[in-house]
Amino acid sequence: MSHIKLKNLVKRFKDTEVLSGIDLDVPEGSTLVLFGPSGAGKTVLLRCIAGAVEQDDGEVRIGGEDVTDVLPEHRGIGMAFQNFALFPHMDAFDNIASPLTACGKTADQIRAGVDTVARLLKIDHVLTHTPKALSNGQKQRTALARALVSHPKVLLLDDPLRNVDAKLRFEMRLELPRLLADQGATVIYVTQDYREAMALGDRIAVLDGGRIIQNGTPEEIYRRPATINIAKLFGDPTINLLDVVPQSDASGVYATLSDCRIQLDPGLSGNVGRECMLGLRPEALSFTTANEGVPVTIEAETPFNEKAVTLVTTLRKREILVSRPAETPAPASGTAHITIDPRDAVLFDRQTGVRLDPNGTSHAAEKAA
Known part of the structure; x- marks a missing residue:
């Protein structure tokens, strides 16, 4: 044993x-x-x-x-x-x-x-x-x-x-x-x-x-x-962290990015009005050819052997990294749109840095205590 x-x-x-x-x-x-x-x-x-x-x-x-x-x-x-x-x-x-x-x-x-x-x-x-x-x-x-x-x-x-x-x-x-x-x-x-x-x-x-x-x-x-610190330690490029204040209406809980709604887990309704950080992994974001999704401006692209990383900015000039497999088609300049899968969105409390879980404050807060 x-x-x-x-x-x-x-x-x-x-x-x-x-x-x-x-x-x-x-x-x-x-x-x-x-x-x-x-x-x-x-x-x-x-x-x-x-x-x-x-x-x-x-x-x-x-x-x-x-x-x-x-x-x-x-x-x-x-x-x-x-x-x-x-x-x-x-x-x-x-x-x-x-x-x-x-x-x-x-x-x-x-x-x-x-x-x-x-x-x-x-x-x-x-x-x-x-x-x-x-x-x-x-x-x-x-x-x-x-x-x-x-x-x-x-x-x-x-x-x-x-x-x-x-x-x-x-x-x-x-x-x-x-x-x-x-x-x-x-x-x-x-x-x-x-x-x-x-x-x-x-x-x-x-x-x-x-x-x-x-x-x-x-x-x-x-x-x-x-926690936010753990999120930053894992991943290359690092996770995107954006200031948001969750809101809700009849359709559910959401955050706003470039005047577009990012749907969140309905169990996060207890965090409506709270100052939060929205965590989005770069590989969880993708460009879309349709005129829908979050509008962004292409700022720069860095090619790596196995992937390409594009720096984009939102309407309010917040920077976001988008990662994709090498040689995957993507716009090289100008305006574009990105899609975000709500299942890949992670919400953190802006003050404490702990992850906010659906239907409760967070077991992360207990582990970090």
Whole structure:
């Protein structure tokens, strides 16, 4: 059993509380991505789980057992660090083998274990090289192999791809889910890259200021972010945020953009007259050839390999980004019209920044409290 459960975990350094009552539940065999900006407390949280840092309050449970007072070497945890942390005087083979050596495995068991994981990570040809002779990509894979070789029941991966080049980072995003699934371990993976978070996590826990602000599936985090700050962290180009004051009439609840009505969920009627921010993902907007929808003026277009992003302005000169697949027809200049699917509209309270849910204030306000 490798189910991870944290209950009211608190960590302070002198008078500064860096983790504030963390509650987290990671089911056995799943991958949870711990996402957040620099200084949010992600690495400290991993070290508390590993036992390398002692929390000031709360519990760490692994497989139903309270391991709060268990030494790190007895927690059954494998860990890969952001800075690789390889032993410089050992070759890649001995670095990978070090957990097996520490456990007293035989030479044959060590050789078999290292060879298997090295082939899996495609570094079997550099096992005799010391770290200084390895590329960053090979160092990263060596550190990951060391974490995997003993088949730990829990894997803690602290932004292990941060120091590798873009090509390898992309490849590893594709390979890691399969590798982690083959291990069958329960994984907590730290990253500041939203693409990695979306690609690797069964669930994503967003940590900021020492608190879990939102915990959900990648789709939930992206489509229904709990706060404006989370909405800004996910997506490229970033989400459009527009000041609106919802209104209602016999046809329902709506906001106004370029003197056109944007229909909102009828459950948001309790927010009529409230100062809000309307969130619209650029890819949720599309140009229409018909003389209908929201009138805009084309200001500029930026082509990317896989998409094109157009900057448009409304009648009142509010800027909006519209994203579409590359080579999709779209007006290049002048006036145009865009359509908005109401299902893709997200409403936030302008003062607090929390998402406003239909038929209530917001569960986001409770999570952010």
